[in-house]
Each structure stands twice: as C-alpha cells, then as structure tokens.
Amino acid sequence: MASPRSEFFSGIKAQLPILIGVIPFGMIYGVLALEAGLSIGIAQSMSFIIFAGSSQIVATQLFGSSVHGLVIILTLSVINLRHMLYSASIAPYLKPLKPLWKWSLAYLLTDEAYALTIIHYQEEDPATENGKNNRHWFFLGTGLALWLTWQLSTAGGIFLGVIIPESWPLDFTIALTFIAILVPMLRDRAGLATATVAGILAVLTLNVPLKLGLVIAALAGIITGVLVETKS
Amino acid sequence: MNIWVVMIITGMITYAFRLSFIILFEHKDLPPALHRWLRYVPPAVFAAIIFPEIFVRDGSVVLSSDNSRLFAALIAAMVAWRTKNVLLTILIGMAALLIIQAIQKQF
Numbered sequence: 329m330a331s332p333r334s335e336f337f338s339g340i341k342a343q344l345p346i347l348i349g350v351i352p353f354g355m356i357y358g359v360l361a362l363e364a365g366l367s368i369g370i371a372q373s374m375s376f377i378i379f380a381g382s383s384q385i386v387a388t389q390l391f392g393s394s395v396h397g398l399v400i401i402l403t404l405s406v407i408n409l410r411h412m413l414y415s416a417s418i419a420p421y422l423k424p425l426k427p428l429w430k431w432s433l434a435y436l437l438t439d440e441a442y443a444l445t446i447i448h449y450q451e452e453d454p455a456t457e458n459g460k461n462n463r464h465w466f467f468l469g470t471g472l473a474l475w476l477t478w479q480l481s482t483a484g485g486i487f488l489g490v491i492i493p494e495s496w497p498l499d500f501t502i503a504l505t506f507i508a509i510l511v512p513m514l515r516d517r518a519g520l521a522t523a524t525v526a527g528i529l530a531v532l533t534l535n536v537p538l539k540l541g542l543v544i545a546a547l548a549g550i551i552t553g554v555l556v557e558t559k560s
Numbered sequence: 561m562n563i564w565v566v567m568i569i570t571g572m573i574t575y576a577f578r579l580s581f582i583i584l585f586e587h588k589d590l591p592p593a594l595h596r597w598l599r600y601v602p603p604a605v606f607a608a609i610i611f612p613e614i615f616v617r618d619g620s621v622v623l624s625s626d627n628s629r630l631f632a633a634l635i636a637a638m639v640a641w642r643t644k645n646v647l648l649t650i651l652i653g654m655a656a657l658l659i660i661q662a663i664q665k666q667f
Contacts, residue, residue, distance in 0.1 A: 397561025
C-alpha cells in the first residue's frame with residue numbers, strides 16, 4: 329500500500345501535463361469575464377465559488393446579456409449536471425472515508441480531477457471498496473493541483489490579460505486533454521460504443537436549450553454501453 | 561437578480577451535484593446493477609465533451625478537409641492509443657494542428 333505522501337505527490341504529478349490545457353483556459357475565462365463587464369472581485373470569486381471552467385465561460389456570456397438570473401442559474405446548473413455522474417461513479421471508493429474528507433474531495437471533483445482519480449482507483453485491485461487504501465490522497469493531490477492552477481490562471485487572465493496571439497488555437501488543448509484520457513479507456517466494444525453514441529449525440533443535440541445536450545448524450549452513451557455489454 | 565446571488569446559488573448547486581451520491585451512498589452499498597452502469601460514465605461524458613469541440617466549427621458540423629481540428633484530433637488519438645502519455649498527446653496534437661493550419665494557409 330502506497331503511503332499518503334507518495335499518493336499525494338503522484339496525484340500532483342498525474343495532473344501536471346493536464347495543466348498545460350487548464351492554464352490557457354483559465355486565462356481566457358479571466359479575460360472574457362472582464363470583457364463582459366464583471367468586476368475583478370466577481371470574476372475571481374467565481375473561480376472558487378463555482379470552480380467549473382466551461383460553466384464559468386458560459387456565465388460570462390450570460391451575465392453580459394439581459395438574461396434573467398433564474399435562467400442563468402438553471403443553464404449553469406445543467407452544464408454542471410455531469411458532476412452528479414462523477415459523484416455516483418466515485419462514491420463507492422470514497423465510502424470508507426471520514427465526512428471531512430468526503431465534503432472536501434467533493435469540492436475538488438472537477439472533470440480533470442475525476443478523470444485521473446477514477447483511472448487511479450480502477451487500476452489493479454478494483455475491490456478496494458471496503459478495504460483501506462490511501463488513494464484518496466491521490467485525489468486530494470490531483471484536485472488541489474488543479475484548484476490552485478485554476479485560481480492562478482484565472483487571476484492571470486484578469487490581471488495580466490492574455491498575451492497569447494489570437495491565431496494560437498489554445499482552446500484546442502481542452503479537447504486534446506480529454507482525448508488523451510478517453511482513448512486509452514476504450515478497451516472493449518461496449519466502451520467504444522458508449523463513446524461513439526455519446527459523442528455523436530452531443531454533436532446532434534448542441535442546439536438543445538439550456539445546454540441539456542451533454543447530459544442527454546452522456547446518458548444515451550451509458551445505456552448503449554450497458555446494452556452492448558449485455559449482448560456480448 | 562444580483563450577480564453575487566446568482567453566482568453563490570450556482571456554486572451551491574454545483575457543489576450539491578458533486579457531493580450528491582458521495583453522501584447518498586454513505587451508509588448503504590451501491591446496487592450492483594448501478595455499478596455496471598457507472599463504469600460507462602467516463603467514456604460517455606468525455607466523448608460528449610470532445611466531439612463537439614472537433615466536429616463543430618462556428619455552429620455547424622464540418623467533415624471536410626477544411627476541418628484542421630478533426631485531423632489533429634485523429635493524430636492525437638493515435639498518439640494516445642500507442643503511448644498512453646497525456647503530455648505527448650497534447651504536444652503532438654497541438655503541433656499537428658499548427659502544422660495543418662500553416663499548410664492550409666499556403667494553398
């Protein structure tokens with residue numbers, strides 16, 4: 329069993345390459361927030377109150393418009409609905425932990441931290457559900473590394489602006505990050521079917537109101553995976 | 561509505577989503593059937609995030625050779641498949657995109 333210390337640092341280490349994509353994303357958010365007329369205080373506070381990149385970017389667009397507050401809350405919540413799936417997926421592994429751990433790790437449950445942590449939990453020994461291990465320290469390390477980077481890079485965007493030329497397609501790093509995480513996961517037909525159906529549906533449902541498309545696509549993908557698994 | 565209020569409520573809802581099942585299944589076991597379903601959460605959500613980023617440009621699906629992101633994404637996917645290395649996938653994918661865009665500008 330790895331020590332808390334080594335789990336914590338391997339969590340940070342796993343997050344490092346992903347931060348390449350997170351830094352420009354955070355800076356772009358900071359710039360967009362100011363362009364939308366948000367104050368520095370609001371722009372930066374959003375990064376630790378909401379702490380979810382894609383919904384924060386959409387928030388800057390909505391706050392700059394005349395959309396009603398309730399609609400903004402609803403839209404941003406639907407974008408963040410996928411975190412419930414993450415919560416369900418990671419819950420069995422966190423079961424043995426003390427409440428303080430659960431409440432803290434839940435705050436750090438972002439796309440990137442979830443991806444790395446679930447891969448780590450699923451590695452070898454998948455029957456750790458009731459057994460003890462220190463893998464929650466990996467979650468903490470990876471989550472904190474992302475949290476700190478997100479706060480600093482949004483501050484960078486707010487206070488320094490973006491010095492990156494517009495022709496640099498830095499937003500593409502987000503797609504690349506998830507490609508790097510997704511592709512090695514696709515080991516069987518069921519997983520491949522899941523990804524294909526979810527991906528295609530996400531494209532087809534892009535114009536569904538309130539950004540509901542992503543959740544619809546993800547659920548359809550999950551159902552597909554289970555169906556394919558049952559048949560084979 | 562005050563922006564602070566909107567922001568704090570959204571933050572609380574987002575946190576509630578993140579905490580939901582972690583607390584819900586604190587004292588009871590997840591039904592085995594649900595366990596099976598949850599295995600497909602990562603590929604489903606990540607594919608749903610990736611596909612629109614690479615197939616959709618300016619609001620419409622682009623499948624032609626004009627879509628430099630699609631090409632770069634395919635190259636990145638091959639790197640990810642062969643190496644399982646996140647850093648290498650991002651760097652080669654990015655380099656591929658920049659090179660493809662430079663070539664497109666020439667013609």
